[in-house]
Amino acid sequence: MPFEADLAQALDRTTDSLDPDLTALLDGAVERGRRRRRRRTAGIVAGAGACAAIAAAGLVLPGVLAGTGSGGAGIETVALAMPRSAVSGTQMIHALEATFPGGRYSQVTGQGNNPSDPSAGYVANAGLVVDDGHGAARVGVSAVRLKLPLADGDGLSCERTPARAEGDTCALSELPSSAALPGGAVVMSERTAAERPAGAGTAHRWTVTVTVKSTGAQVQLTQWNSLGGGTGADVPEPTRTAPPLSEEQAVAALTGATWAPVLGAVG
Known part of the structure:
Protein backbone atom coordinates (compact mmCIF):
# COMPACT_ATOMS: atom_id res chain seq x y z
CA MET A 1 0.00 0.00 0.00
CA MET A 82 3.22 17.54 -0.75
CA PRO A 83 4.32 17.38 -4.43
CA ARG A 84 2.75 20.07 -6.59
CA SER A 85 1.42 17.58 -9.13
CA ALA A 86 1.27 13.84 -9.63
CA VAL A 87 4.15 11.74 -10.93
CA SER A 88 3.18 8.21 -11.95
CA GLY A 89 5.15 5.06 -11.36
CA THR A 90 5.25 4.52 -15.11
CA GLN A 91 6.74 7.98 -15.61
CA MET A 92 9.43 7.22 -13.05
CA ILE A 93 10.23 3.89 -14.71
CA HIS A 94 10.50 5.43 -18.18
CA ALA A 95 12.77 8.21 -16.89
CA LEU A 96 14.98 5.70 -15.09
CA GLU A 97 15.29 3.54 -18.20
CA ALA A 98 16.14 6.65 -20.24
CA THR A 99 18.91 7.39 -17.74
CA PHE A 100 20.58 4.13 -18.80
CA PRO A 101 19.91 3.98 -22.55
CA GLY A 102 20.86 0.87 -24.45
CA GLY A 103 20.77 -1.40 -21.43
CA ARG A 104 18.68 -4.48 -20.79
CA TYR A 105 16.23 -4.05 -17.93
CA SER A 106 14.76 -6.55 -15.49
CA GLN A 107 13.05 -6.57 -12.06
CA VAL A 108 11.39 -3.27 -12.92
CA THR A 109 9.24 -1.59 -10.26
CA GLY A 110 7.73 1.86 -9.87
CA GLN A 111 5.45 3.87 -7.61
CA GLY A 112 3.86 7.27 -8.10
CA ASN A 113 2.84 9.96 -5.64
CA ASN A 114 -0.66 11.32 -5.09
CA PRO A 115 -0.82 15.04 -4.21
CA SER A 116 -4.61 14.86 -3.82
CA ASP A 117 -4.33 12.30 -1.02
CA PRO A 118 -1.62 12.82 1.63
CA SER A 119 -2.03 9.27 2.90
CA ALA A 120 -1.35 7.81 -0.54
CA GLY A 121 2.21 8.93 -1.03
CA TYR A 122 4.69 11.80 -0.96
CA VAL A 123 7.43 9.86 -2.74
CA ALA A 124 7.64 8.74 -6.35
CA ASN A 125 10.21 6.07 -7.07
CA ALA A 126 11.42 3.38 -9.44
CA GLY A 127 13.98 0.59 -9.42
CA LEU A 128 15.39 -1.98 -11.81
CA VAL A 129 18.38 -4.09 -12.70
CA VAL A 130 20.24 -2.78 -15.74
CA ASP A 131 22.79 -4.69 -17.80
CA ASP A 132 24.80 -2.36 -20.03
CA GLY A 133 27.22 -5.06 -21.15
CA HIS A 134 29.65 -4.45 -18.29
CA GLY A 135 27.78 -6.41 -15.63
CA ALA A 136 24.27 -6.22 -14.24
CA ALA A 137 23.66 -3.58 -11.56
CA ARG A 138 20.71 -2.63 -9.42
CA VAL A 139 19.71 1.03 -9.68
CA GLY A 140 16.94 3.08 -8.14
CA VAL A 141 15.62 6.60 -8.07
CA SER A 142 13.24 8.63 -5.95
CA ALA A 143 11.69 12.09 -6.13
CA VAL A 144 10.27 14.09 -3.24
CA ARG A 145 9.66 17.67 -2.22
CA LEU A 146 11.26 19.08 0.94
CA LYS A 147 9.67 21.84 2.93
CA LEU A 148 11.32 25.24 2.70
CA PRO A 149 13.50 26.68 4.06
CA LEU A 150 15.92 23.82 3.53
CA ALA A 151 17.76 22.59 6.62
CA ASP A 152 20.94 20.63 7.20
CA GLY A 153 20.68 16.96 6.35
CA ASP A 154 18.36 15.17 3.98
CA GLY A 155 20.77 15.25 1.08
CA LEU A 156 22.24 18.56 2.18
CA SER A 157 24.89 17.58 4.72
CA CYS A 158 27.64 14.96 4.87
CA GLU A 159 27.66 14.92 8.64
CA ARG A 160 26.12 11.85 10.20
CA THR A 161 25.97 9.81 13.41
CA PRO A 162 27.59 7.35 13.78
CA ALA A 163 30.74 8.21 11.85
CA ARG A 164 31.18 6.82 8.37
CA ALA A 165 33.03 3.58 7.92
CA GLU A 166 36.61 3.73 6.68
CA GLY A 167 36.62 4.07 2.90
CA ASP A 168 33.14 5.58 2.67
CA THR A 169 33.06 9.00 1.03
CA CYS A 170 30.72 11.95 0.82
CA ALA A 171 31.08 15.26 -0.98
CA LEU A 172 28.92 18.34 -1.43
CA SER A 173 28.90 20.71 -4.39
CA GLU A 174 26.59 23.32 -5.84
CA LEU A 175 25.18 23.96 -9.29
CA PRO A 176 24.41 27.49 -10.54
CA SER A 177 20.92 28.77 -11.16
CA SER A 178 19.41 27.89 -14.53
CA ALA A 179 16.03 27.39 -16.15
CA ALA A 180 16.02 23.79 -14.97
CA LEU A 181 17.44 24.62 -11.53
CA PRO A 182 15.99 27.97 -10.40
CA GLY A 183 18.12 29.35 -7.61
CA GLY A 184 20.70 26.64 -8.15
CA ALA A 185 20.98 23.21 -6.57
CA VAL A 186 22.92 21.30 -3.94
CA VAL A 187 24.53 18.00 -5.01
CA MET A 188 25.54 15.35 -2.52
CA SER A 189 27.58 12.38 -3.78
CA GLU A 190 28.29 9.30 -1.68
CA ARG A 191 30.07 5.97 -1.93
CA THR A 192 29.22 3.42 0.76
CA ALA A 193 30.34 -0.16 1.33
CA ALA A 194 27.70 -2.81 1.94
CA GLU A 195 29.83 -4.39 4.68
CA ARG A 196 31.97 -2.98 7.45
CA PRO A 197 34.86 -3.45 7.26
CA ALA A 198 34.83 -3.70 3.50
CA GLY A 199 36.72 -6.53 1.83
CA ALA A 200 37.92 -7.16 -1.69
CA GLY A 201 34.59 -8.74 -2.64
CA THR A 202 32.36 -6.15 -0.99
CA ALA A 203 29.66 -4.48 -3.06
CA HIS A 204 29.33 -0.71 -2.96
CA ARG A 205 26.53 1.78 -3.37
CA TRP A 206 26.91 5.14 -5.14
CA THR A 207 24.28 7.78 -4.41
CA VAL A 208 23.80 11.18 -6.02
CA THR A 209 21.18 13.54 -4.58
CA VAL A 210 20.19 16.77 -6.31
CA THR A 211 18.09 19.31 -4.36
CA VAL A 212 16.72 22.45 -6.02
CA LYS A 213 17.16 25.34 -3.59
CA SER A 214 14.15 27.44 -4.55
CA THR A 215 11.52 24.70 -4.67
CA GLY A 216 12.76 21.90 -2.43
CA ALA A 217 12.43 19.41 -5.29
CA GLN A 218 14.84 16.55 -4.70
CA VAL A 219 15.74 13.59 -6.88
CA GLN A 220 18.12 10.86 -5.82
CA LEU A 221 19.81 8.18 -7.90
CA THR A 222 21.31 5.09 -6.27
CA GLN A 223 23.58 2.65 -8.12
CA TRP A 224 25.12 -0.63 -6.99
CA ASN A 225 27.97 -2.54 -8.57
CA SER A 226 26.01 -5.69 -7.76
CA LEU A 227 22.47 -7.05 -7.97
CA GLY A 228 21.71 -5.58 -4.56
CA GLY A 229 19.14 -7.00 -2.19
CA GLY A 230 19.67 -8.03 1.41
CA THR A 231 21.97 -6.34 3.90
CA GLY A 232 25.62 -6.61 4.90
CA ALA A 233 27.07 -9.98 3.98
CA ASP A 234 23.78 -10.92 2.29
CA VAL A 235 24.37 -8.40 -0.51
CA PRO A 236 25.40 -10.22 -3.70
CA GLU A 237 29.06 -9.96 -4.64
CA PRO A 238 30.08 -7.27 -7.13
CA THR A 239 29.28 -7.87 -10.76
CA ARG A 240 31.46 -4.96 -11.90
CA THR A 241 34.06 -2.59 -10.48
CA ALA A 242 32.20 0.69 -11.03
CA PRO A 243 28.58 1.83 -11.23
CA PRO A 244 26.93 2.19 -14.66
CA LEU A 245 27.18 6.00 -14.48
CA SER A 246 30.02 8.10 -13.12
CA GLU A 247 29.20 10.87 -10.66
CA GLU A 248 29.43 13.46 -13.43
CA GLN A 249 27.15 11.44 -15.69
CA ALA A 250 24.64 10.91 -12.89
CA VAL A 251 24.49 14.64 -12.10
CA ALA A 252 24.10 15.48 -15.78
CA ALA A 253 21.27 12.97 -16.11
CA LEU A 254 19.37 14.16 -13.05
CA THR A 255 19.61 17.82 -14.08
CA GLY A 256 18.92 17.21 -17.77
CA ALA A 257 15.83 16.94 -19.95
CA THR A 258 14.90 13.43 -18.79
CA TRP A 259 14.26 14.39 -15.18
CA ALA A 260 13.19 18.02 -15.68
CA PRO A 261 9.46 17.10 -15.82
CA VAL A 262 9.73 15.17 -12.58
CA LEU A 263 11.60 17.96 -10.79
CA GLY A 264 8.99 20.41 -12.05
CA ALA A 265 6.07 18.27 -10.91
CA VAL A 266 7.53 17.55 -7.50
CA GLY A 267 8.64 21.11 -6.77
Whole structure:
Protein backbone atom coordinates (compact mmCIF):
# COMPACT_ATOMS: atom_id res chain seq x y z
CA MET A 1 0.00 0.00 0.00
CA PRO A 2 1.27 3.52 -0.74
CA PHE A 3 0.83 4.64 2.89
CA GLU A 4 2.86 1.70 4.11
CA ALA A 5 5.51 2.48 1.51
CA ASP A 6 5.79 6.01 2.88
CA LEU A 7 6.11 4.66 6.42
CA ALA A 8 9.02 2.60 5.12
CA GLN A 9 10.43 5.78 3.64
CA ALA A 10 10.12 7.55 6.98
CA LEU A 11 12.15 5.00 8.93
CA ASP A 12 14.89 4.65 6.39
CA ARG A 13 15.21 8.42 5.93
CA THR A 14 15.90 8.81 9.63
CA THR A 15 17.73 5.74 10.96
CA ASP A 16 21.47 5.46 10.39
CA SER A 17 21.99 2.63 12.83
CA LEU A 18 19.87 0.13 10.90
CA ASP A 19 20.89 -1.47 7.61
CA PRO A 20 17.87 -1.30 5.28
CA ASP A 21 16.68 -4.05 3.04
CA LEU A 22 18.29 -3.07 -0.23
CA THR A 23 15.50 -4.36 -2.41
CA ALA A 24 13.12 -2.13 -0.51
CA LEU A 25 15.69 0.61 -0.85
CA LEU A 26 15.43 0.65 -4.58
CA ASP A 27 11.72 -0.03 -4.74
CA GLY A 28 10.92 2.59 -2.15
CA ALA A 29 13.99 4.81 -2.33
CA VAL A 30 14.90 4.07 1.23
CA GLU A 31 18.34 5.48 0.78
CA ARG A 32 16.99 8.98 0.49
CA GLY A 33 18.08 9.82 3.88
CA ARG A 34 20.79 7.75 5.46
CA ARG A 35 22.69 11.00 5.36
CA ARG A 36 21.42 13.51 7.83
CA ARG A 37 22.88 15.60 10.53
CA ARG A 38 21.33 14.58 13.85
CA ARG A 39 19.82 17.43 15.80
CA ARG A 40 18.82 17.14 19.42
CA THR A 41 15.29 18.43 18.95
CA ALA A 42 12.00 16.96 19.97
CA GLY A 43 10.67 14.10 17.87
CA ILE A 44 9.10 10.65 17.86
CA VAL A 45 10.11 7.48 16.02
CA ALA A 46 8.16 6.86 12.85
CA GLY A 47 8.73 4.28 10.16
CA ALA A 48 8.13 1.06 8.32
CA GLY A 49 7.30 -1.90 10.42
CA ALA A 50 6.85 0.52 13.33
CA CYS A 51 3.11 1.19 13.17
CA ALA A 52 2.79 -0.02 16.75
CA ALA A 53 5.44 2.46 17.87
CA ILE A 54 3.66 5.30 16.08
CA ALA A 55 0.34 4.33 17.63
CA ALA A 56 1.93 4.12 21.06
CA ALA A 57 3.45 7.55 20.60
CA GLY A 58 0.15 8.90 19.34
CA LEU A 59 1.84 10.81 16.55
CA VAL A 60 0.90 10.82 12.86
CA LEU A 61 1.87 14.15 11.35
CA PRO A 62 1.20 14.71 7.63
CA GLY A 63 4.31 16.07 6.01
CA VAL A 64 6.51 15.61 9.08
CA LEU A 65 8.47 12.39 9.50
CA ALA A 66 10.39 12.17 12.75
CA GLY A 67 13.03 9.68 13.84
CA THR A 68 15.81 8.92 16.26
CA GLY A 69 19.51 8.60 15.64
CA SER A 70 21.75 5.75 16.71
CA GLY A 71 20.82 4.37 20.08
CA GLY A 72 18.64 7.42 20.68
CA ALA A 73 21.75 9.60 20.86
CA GLY A 74 20.19 12.27 18.67
CA ILE A 75 16.78 13.16 17.29
CA GLU A 76 15.90 14.97 14.13
CA THR A 77 12.77 16.07 12.37
CA VAL A 78 12.55 15.84 8.60
CA ALA A 79 9.77 17.81 6.95
CA LEU A 80 8.34 16.91 3.56
CA ALA A 81 5.95 18.93 1.45
CA MET A 82 3.22 17.54 -0.75
CA PRO A 83 4.32 17.38 -4.43
CA ARG A 84 2.75 20.07 -6.59
CA SER A 85 1.42 17.58 -9.13
CA ALA A 86 1.27 13.84 -9.63
CA VAL A 87 4.15 11.74 -10.93
CA SER A 88 3.18 8.21 -11.95
CA GLY A 89 5.15 5.06 -11.36
CA THR A 90 5.25 4.52 -15.11
CA GLN A 91 6.74 7.98 -15.61
CA MET A 92 9.43 7.22 -13.05
CA ILE A 93 10.23 3.89 -14.71
CA HIS A 94 10.50 5.43 -18.18
CA ALA A 95 12.77 8.21 -16.89
CA LEU A 96 14.98 5.70 -15.09
CA GLU A 97 15.29 3.54 -18.20
CA ALA A 98 16.14 6.65 -20.24
CA THR A 99 18.91 7.39 -17.74
CA PHE A 100 20.58 4.13 -18.80
CA PRO A 101 19.91 3.98 -22.55
CA GLY A 102 20.86 0.87 -24.45
CA GLY A 103 20.77 -1.40 -21.43
CA ARG A 104 18.68 -4.48 -20.79
CA TYR A 105 16.23 -4.05 -17.93
CA SER A 106 14.76 -6.55 -15.49
CA GLN A 107 13.05 -6.57 -12.06
CA VAL A 108 11.39 -3.27 -12.92
CA THR A 109 9.24 -1.59 -10.26
CA GLY A 110 7.73 1.86 -9.87
CA GLN A 111 5.45 3.87 -7.61
CA GLY A 112 3.86 7.27 -8.10
CA ASN A 113 2.84 9.96 -5.64
CA ASN A 114 -0.66 11.32 -5.09
CA PRO A 115 -0.82 15.04 -4.21
CA SER A 116 -4.61 14.86 -3.82
CA ASP A 117 -4.33 12.30 -1.02
CA PRO A 118 -1.62 12.82 1.63
CA SER A 119 -2.03 9.27 2.90
CA ALA A 120 -1.35 7.81 -0.54
CA GLY A 121 2.21 8.93 -1.03
CA TYR A 122 4.69 11.80 -0.96
CA VAL A 123 7.43 9.86 -2.74
CA ALA A 124 7.64 8.74 -6.35
CA ASN A 125 10.21 6.07 -7.07
CA ALA A 126 11.42 3.38 -9.44
CA GLY A 127 13.98 0.59 -9.42
CA LEU A 128 15.39 -1.98 -11.81
CA VAL A 129 18.38 -4.09 -12.70
CA VAL A 130 20.24 -2.78 -15.74
CA ASP A 131 22.79 -4.69 -17.80
CA ASP A 132 24.80 -2.36 -20.03
CA GLY A 133 27.22 -5.06 -21.15
CA HIS A 134 29.65 -4.45 -18.29
CA GLY A 135 27.78 -6.41 -15.63
CA ALA A 136 24.27 -6.22 -14.24
CA ALA A 137 23.66 -3.58 -11.56
CA ARG A 138 20.71 -2.63 -9.42
CA VAL A 139 19.71 1.03 -9.68
CA GLY A 140 16.94 3.08 -8.14
CA VAL A 141 15.62 6.60 -8.07
CA SER A 142 13.24 8.63 -5.95
CA ALA A 143 11.69 12.09 -6.13
CA VAL A 144 10.27 14.09 -3.24
CA ARG A 145 9.66 17.67 -2.22
CA LEU A 146 11.26 19.08 0.94
CA LYS A 147 9.67 21.84 2.93
CA LEU A 148 11.32 25.24 2.70
CA PRO A 149 13.50 26.68 4.06
CA LEU A 150 15.92 23.82 3.53
CA ALA A 151 17.76 22.59 6.62
CA ASP A 152 20.94 20.63 7.20
CA GLY A 153 20.68 16.96 6.35
CA ASP A 154 18.36 15.17 3.98
CA GLY A 155 20.77 15.25 1.08
CA LEU A 156 22.24 18.56 2.18
CA SER A 157 24.89 17.58 4.72
CA CYS A 158 27.64 14.96 4.87
CA GLU A 159 27.66 14.92 8.64
CA ARG A 160 26.12 11.85 10.20
CA THR A 161 25.97 9.81 13.41
CA PRO A 162 27.59 7.35 13.78
CA ALA A 163 30.74 8.21 11.85
CA ARG A 164 31.18 6.82 8.37
CA ALA A 165 33.03 3.58 7.92
CA GLU A 166 36.61 3.73 6.68
CA GLY A 167 36.62 4.07 2.90
CA ASP A 168 33.14 5.58 2.67
CA THR A 169 33.06 9.00 1.03
CA CYS A 170 30.72 11.95 0.82
CA ALA A 171 31.08 15.26 -0.98
CA LEU A 172 28.92 18.34 -1.43
CA SER A 173 28.90 20.71 -4.39
CA GLU A 174 26.59 23.32 -5.84
CA LEU A 175 25.18 23.96 -9.29
CA PRO A 176 24.41 27.49 -10.54
CA SER A 177 20.92 28.77 -11.16
CA SER A 178 19.41 27.89 -14.53
CA ALA A 179 16.03 27.39 -16.15
CA ALA A 180 16.02 23.79 -14.97
CA LEU A 181 17.44 24.62 -11.53
CA PRO A 182 15.99 27.97 -10.40
CA GLY A 183 18.12 29.35 -7.61
CA GLY A 184 20.70 26.64 -8.15
CA ALA A 185 20.98 23.21 -6.57
CA VAL A 186 22.92 21.30 -3.94
CA VAL A 187 24.53 18.00 -5.01
CA MET A 188 25.54 15.35 -2.52
CA SER A 189 27.58 12.38 -3.78
CA GLU A 190 28.29 9.30 -1.68
CA ARG A 191 30.07 5.97 -1.93
CA THR A 192 29.22 3.42 0.76
CA ALA A 193 30.34 -0.16 1.33
CA ALA A 194 27.70 -2.81 1.94
CA GLU A 195 29.83 -4.39 4.68
CA ARG A 196 31.97 -2.98 7.45
CA PRO A 197 34.86 -3.45 7.26
CA ALA A 198 34.83 -3.70 3.50
CA GLY A 199 36.72 -6.53 1.83
CA ALA A 200 37.92 -7.16 -1.69
CA GLY A 201 34.59 -8.74 -2.64
CA THR A 202 32.36 -6.15 -0.99
CA ALA A 203 29.66 -4.48 -3.06
CA HIS A 204 29.33 -0.71 -2.96
CA ARG A 205 26.53 1.78 -3.37
CA TRP A 206 26.91 5.14 -5.14
CA THR A 207 24.28 7.78 -4.41
CA VAL A 208 23.80 11.18 -6.02
CA THR A 209 21.18 13.54 -4.58
CA VAL A 210 20.19 16.77 -6.31
CA THR A 211 18.09 19.31 -4.36
CA VAL A 212 16.72 22.45 -6.02
CA LYS A 213 17.16 25.34 -3.59
CA SER A 214 14.15 27.44 -4.55
CA THR A 215 11.52 24.70 -4.67
CA GLY A 216 12.76 21.90 -2.43
CA ALA A 217 12.43 19.41 -5.29
CA GLN A 218 14.84 16.55 -4.70
CA VAL A 219 15.74 13.59 -6.88
CA GLN A 220 18.12 10.86 -5.82
CA LEU A 221 19.81 8.18 -7.90
CA THR A 222 21.31 5.09 -6.27
CA GLN A 223 23.58 2.65 -8.12
CA TRP A 224 25.12 -0.63 -6.99
CA ASN A 225 27.97 -2.54 -8.57
CA SER A 226 26.01 -5.69 -7.76
CA LEU A 227 22.47 -7.05 -7.97
CA GLY A 228 21.71 -5.58 -4.56
CA GLY A 229 19.14 -7.00 -2.19
CA GLY A 230 19.67 -8.03 1.41
CA THR A 231 21.97 -6.34 3.90
CA GLY A 232 25.62 -6.61 4.90
CA ALA A 233 27.07 -9.98 3.98
CA ASP A 234 23.78 -10.92 2.29
CA VAL A 235 24.37 -8.40 -0.51
CA PRO A 236 25.40 -10.22 -3.70
CA GLU A 237 29.06 -9.96 -4.64
CA PRO A 238 30.08 -7.27 -7.13
CA THR A 239 29.28 -7.87 -10.76
CA ARG A 240 31.46 -4.96 -11.90
CA THR A 241 34.06 -2.59 -10.48
CA ALA A 242 32.20 0.69 -11.03
CA PRO A 243 28.58 1.83 -11.23
CA PRO A 244 26.93 2.19 -14.66
CA LEU A 245 27.18 6.00 -14.48
CA SER A 246 30.02 8.10 -13.12
CA GLU A 247 29.20 10.87 -10.66
CA GLU A 248 29.43 13.46 -13.43
CA GLN A 249 27.15 11.44 -15.69
CA ALA A 250 24.64 10.91 -12.89
CA VAL A 251 24.49 14.64 -12.10
CA ALA A 252 24.10 15.48 -15.78
CA ALA A 253 21.27 12.97 -16.11
CA LEU A 254 19.37 14.16 -13.05
CA THR A 255 19.61 17.82 -14.08
CA GLY A 256 18.92 17.21 -17.77
CA ALA A 257 15.83 16.94 -19.95
CA THR A 258 14.90 13.43 -18.79
CA TRP A 259 14.26 14.39 -15.18
CA ALA A 260 13.19 18.02 -15.68
CA PRO A 261 9.46 17.10 -15.82
CA VAL A 262 9.73 15.17 -12.58
CA LEU A 263 11.60 17.96 -10.79
CA GLY A 264 8.99 20.41 -12.05
CA ALA A 265 6.07 18.27 -10.91
CA VAL A 266 7.53 17.55 -7.50
CA GLY A 267 8.64 21.11 -6.77
